Amino acid sequence: MLPAELKSQIDKVWNAFWTGGIANPVEVIEQITYLLFIRRLDDLHTLAENKANRTGDPIENGIFPVGNDDAARAPRPYNDLRWSVFANRAPDEMFEIVGQHVFPFLQQLGKVGSSYARNMKDARFTIPTQALLVKVVDLLNDIPMDDRDTKGDVYEYMLSKLATSGTNGQFRTPRHIIKLMVDMAAPTPTDTIIDPAAGTAGFLVMAGEYLREHHPEIFTDAATRAHFNGPAFTGYDSDAAMARIGSMNLLLHGVDNPTMERGDSLAEAHPQTDAYTLVLANPPFAGSLDFETTAKDLLEVVKTKKTELLFVALMLRLLKNGGRAAVIVPDGVLFGSSKAHTELRRILVEDHKLDAVVKLPSGVFKPYAGVSTAILFFTKTSSGGTDNVWFYDVQADGFSLDDKRTPLDAAVHEQDNLDDVLARWTSLSSTDSEELARPRTAQSFMVPKAEIVAQGFDLSLNRYQVIEHEVVVHRSPTEILTDLAALDAEVAGGLAALAVVVGTRA
Incomplete structure (x- = not known):
């Protein structure tokens, strides 16, 4: 959690763009991201320089060219391209360096054929004036970015x-919901993780943070470290700006060479199938799309124009057998009566292993949208395996469920169920878990597969939850009328006594 003073500094950066003529929030984020990324590159090069100075060896893994003879990569002396240098230049020179030299350098920085190179080839410097660039650079200079956790919090x-809600049903997933899903999915050092609708790569970033916290041994072994910095993380997004932001977001969070591609995951050239062990996603709920643009192999699974159904079908294609998924879906996926809805649920329950349905409060995505959603957890088996499905009714997530979404008192347990969700979910691995015997009146409970099948594969929580109504014993009308008469008599007596007092004093 960022302190208020640091938030105020970031707000100043944001406001500087708005007053400087850039009002598109995505463009603002892009330009800030580029500048933060440039600053990060300078920090990395400085670390490499310091190591070389200590050891007396040549610089290893330096970012900038080591001399001025590499005109293709550095059309100016390389030092000029570094944040620590151009940030102290005159406004006109700084503007020229960043716009005409730093950005071309960024575009050529990635390895040929890498996703970074593909994303950055369209990177554009759009800050319109010298004054705005100087102001933003000065403001960013005052924001501490040395600590990796602080840097991540600043960017988040x-x-x-x-x-503002994006196009095609896109909206940002709250960070605490992402954390819950990642904690429940529990990534491992050997996982290959994909988000086919990655946006700014929030799920992939959080998975990386989870691995850093729970598996620090990754970074003591060359092979696992190489996996973490490359094949472990893959993201796709149809929006070029989001792909660039997501790519740099992962790099700013310490993932050196992730795969972050611009592409429509539902199109014919969707990501490689049977290649991943974990899917984490909140795909867009666009409503419908054109059959002509949709991959035929997905339509063979569920013939529908509903993107939320097609994305779940895609996830089953992406996963290896034994791979698992955590995905946010609108409530309609749980109980929709169309053939496609029912068939997809049947596939999850009968052909694979549906593990859990976690119902979220309807205000979780405000102010972006008021849609009611749930999280599905399932494992691809291609041979069934569903015995019982665990249901949890999240009634509070620690924030108000109105458009303001203000944090609630953390000391009040009832105002945040998320820790309880994780604790109960984790307990399911125990043979004597309380979850196995909880009644249907509880906040979480198990439902056997046979019952779900009998209900037409309906996965809505209300179908299985039993609501306890408090028995209220009402008094008889005669008793109530008697009490009212007594009250009337008491009031009349009081009024008579008051009249006597008033008359005596008159």
Whole structure:
């Protein structure tokens, strides 16, 4: 959580763009991201320089060219391209360096054929004036970015300012919901993780943070470290700006060479199938799309124009057998009566292993949208395996469920169920878990597969939850009328006594 003073500094950066003539929030985030990324590159090069100075060896893994003879990569002396240098230049020179030299350098920085190179080839410097660039650079200089956790929090706070809903049903997933899903999915050092609708790569970033916290041994072994910095993380997004932001977001969070591609995951050239062990996603709920643009192999699974159904079908294609998924879906996926809805649920329950349905409060995605949603957890088996499905009714997530979404008192347990969700979910691995015997009146409970099948594969929580109604014993009308008469008599007596007092004093 960022302190208020740091949030205020970030707000100043944001406001500088708006007053400087850039009002598109995505463009603002892009330009800030580029500048933060440039600053990060300078920090990495400085670390490499310091190591070389200590050891007396040549610089290893340096970012910038080591001399001025590499005109293709550095059309100016390389030092000029570094944040620590151009940030102290005169406004006109700084503007020229960043616009005409730093950005071309960024575009050529990635390895040929890498996803970074593909994303950055369209990177554009759009800050319109010298004055705005100087102001933003000065403001960013005052924001501490040395600590990796602080750096991540700073960037997340900036991303939270994307407060307008995107196109095609896209909207940003709250960070605490992402954390819950990642904690429940529990990534491992050997996982290959994909988000086919990655946006700013929030799920992939959080998975990386989980691995850093729970598996620090990754970074003591060359092979696992190489896996973490490359094949472990893959993201796709149809929006070029989101792909660039997501790519740099992962790099800013310490993932050196992730795969972050611009592409429509539902199109014919969707990501490689049977290649991943974990899917984490909140795909767009666009309503419908054109059959002609949709991959035929997905339509063979569920013939529908509903993107939310097609994305779940895609996830089953992406996963290896034994791979698992955590995905946010609109409530309609749980109980929709169309043939496609029913067939997809049947596939999850009968052909694979549906593990859990976690119902979220309807205000979780405000102010972006008021849609009611749930999280599905399932494992691809291609041979069934569903015995019982665990249901949990999240009634509070620690924030108000109105458009303001203000944090609630953390000391009040009833105002945040998320820790309880994780604790109960984790307990399911125990043979004597309380979850196995909880009644249907509880906040969480198990439902056997046979009952779900009998209900036409309906997965809505209300279908199985039993609501306890408090028995209220009402008094008889005669008793109530008697009490009212007594009250009337008491009032009349009081009025008579008051009249006597008033008359005596008159």
